Each structure stands twice: as structure tokens, then as C-alpha cells.
Amino acid sequence: MASEEKYINKLLVEGPTDKHVVLALCQYYDVPENFDIIVAGGINDLVRNMDLRLSHPELNRTIGVVVDADNDIQNRYKQIAGIVNQHAGNIEGYTPESDGLIIPSHSTEANFGIWLMPNNVNLGMIEDFAISLIPQEDRLLPEVENTLDRIEKLGINRYSTARRSKAKIHTFLSWQEEPGCPIGLSITKNVLKPEGEIAIRFVQWLIRLFSL
Numbered sequence: 005m006a007s008e009e010k011y012i013n014k015l016l017v018e019g020p021t022d023k024h025v026v027l028a029l030c031q032y033y034d035v036p037e038n039f040d041i042i043v044a045g046g047i048n049d050l051v052r053n054m055d056l057r058l059s060h061p062e063l064n065r066t067i068g069v070v071v072d073a074d075n076d077i078q079n080r081y082k083q084i085a086g087i088v089n090q091h092a093g094n095i096e097g098y099t100p101e102s103d104g105l106i107i108p109s110h111s112t113e114a115n116f117g118i119w120l121m122p123n124n125v126n127l128g129m130i131e132d133f134a135i136s137l138i139p140q141e142d143r144l145l146p147e148v149e150n151t152l153d154r155i156e157k158l159g160i161n162r163y164s165t166a167r168r169s170k171a172k173i174h175t176f177l178s179w180q181e182e183p184g185c186p187i188g189l190s191i192t193k194n195v196l197k198p199e200g201e202i203a204i205r206f207v208q209w210l211i212r213l214f215s216l
Contacts (some may be wrong), residue, residue: 005059006035013039013066013214014057016050022070022121024132024188026210032191032198033207039066039214047071056090061113068117068213072129072169075166077120085120100124104209108216117213123202134187137203138176147177 016072017023023041030037044050050071057064073080081100091113098107102125105118122132138145155161163171178184180195190196197203 009040011040012039014064015039015068015070016044016053017041017070018044018046018072021187024186025191026132027129028188029198029203029207030192034209035207042059051083055087055140058114058202064114066115066214066216068119070119070121073120073127073131075127077127080120081118088116096143103205106213115213116202117209119206119209126168129169131173133202134173134196135169137191137198139197144176144179148172151175
């Protein structure tokens with residue numbers, strides 16, 4: 005494993021945005037620093053990284069993965085669970101839960117946890133998680149929605165339907181006092197509110213997972 009890794013606990017994430025969101029929330033909630041955050045560089049590389057680490061439980065006591073559900077949450081879960089099954093036997097008794105899934109080491113060689121962005125229930129990605137941190141009373145958000153609806157009706161949007169959440173959150177952030185601030189930093193600056201229900205559930209999942 006990489007020499008710069010400090011802990012026997014690992015959190016694998018797809019990209020830098022995920023990492024900075026986790027760091028911002030951990031800082032806000034004073035989460036104990038007892039795990040490394042590994043940026044895998046995409047879902048395929050994350051699955052390969054996870055497979056390798058599950059092969060070496062002596063170096064990885066607890067492994068958590070944060071992945072986008074995208075447009076098929078069940079297939080995404082099966083993709084992750086399939087790799088866990090190769091190392092731990094059948095874990096079909098476990099299913100995605102709204103508070104995040106944790107599989108203790110009596111079922112796997114290493115403790116294992118899964119969080120499917122945005123909330124383990126809905127389709128989507130890290131950007132949908134970030135959108136959930138916008139207060140419902142925020143007056144800019146309906147204007148963002150109206151703008152996206154208008155350009156989509158005109159057929160001049162250059163983003164795909166699958167990437168609408170990305171367009172939505174980044175448009176919202178581009179209209180702030182500091183336009184274009186990244187998602188993680190926007191949490192730190194309290195533009196996106198870390199007290200959101202999904203954020204609290206995510207942080208609680210992290211704490212439970214890395215307390216095993």
C-alpha cells in the first residue's frame with residue numbers, strides 16, 4: 005500500500021470532490037482522524053483498489069467505500085457486494101440502508117462499509133448530496149431550476165440529463181458571493197449547510213464504521 009497512508013482504516017472515494025466533501029464534514033463535526041481517504045479516480049479503479057485491500061485485511065482493518073448510485077442503485081450495490089463476496093463468502097443478507105451499510109468483520113475479513121451517494125436510497129451522485137445541503141428556503145435555488153428548465157426547453161443545454169445535478173449545483177455556486185467555489189469549500193464556508201439531514205446521517209455512518 006502507499007507509503008504515505010497513516011492508518012489501518014481506509015475510506016475509498018471516486019474523486020477529489022468526494023474527498024473534500026468528506027474532509028469538510030469531518031472538520032465541521034470534529035470526526036476523529038483515524039482513517040485515510042483514498043481517491044481512486046473513478047468507479048472501476050475504486051473496485052480494483054477495494055479488491056486489492058480486501059485481499060490484505062492485515063493492512064486494512066476497516067474499509068469504507070463512497071460511490072455514486074448513478075442511474076441504477078441496485079446494480080451499483082451488486083457491483084460492490086460482488087467483490088466483497090469473493091473475499092468473505094455470501095453477504096446477501098445485507099442490503100443498502102438509509103443510514104449507510106456496515107458489515108462487521110464477523111462476516112468479512114475486514115470491517116466493511118458502503119455509502120451510495122446521495123443517500124443510499126435515491127439515484128444520483130455526490131452533486132445530489134451537495135444539493136441537499138441547500139436550505140429549502142434559499143431564494144436562488146428556484147431561479148437555478150427555472151434557468152435550467154428554460155435552456156432545456158430551448159434545447160441549448162450542453163449537459164446531458166444524467167449530468168443535470170452537476171449543472172444545478174455548479175450554477176447555484178456560481179451565483180454566490182464567491183462565484184465558483186468548490187463544493188467542499190462551500191461546505192466549509194457555510195454556503196452549503198453541513199447541518200443537513202443527509203450530511204448528519206453520513207457523518208454518523210463514518211463515525212460508526214471507523215469505531216469498529
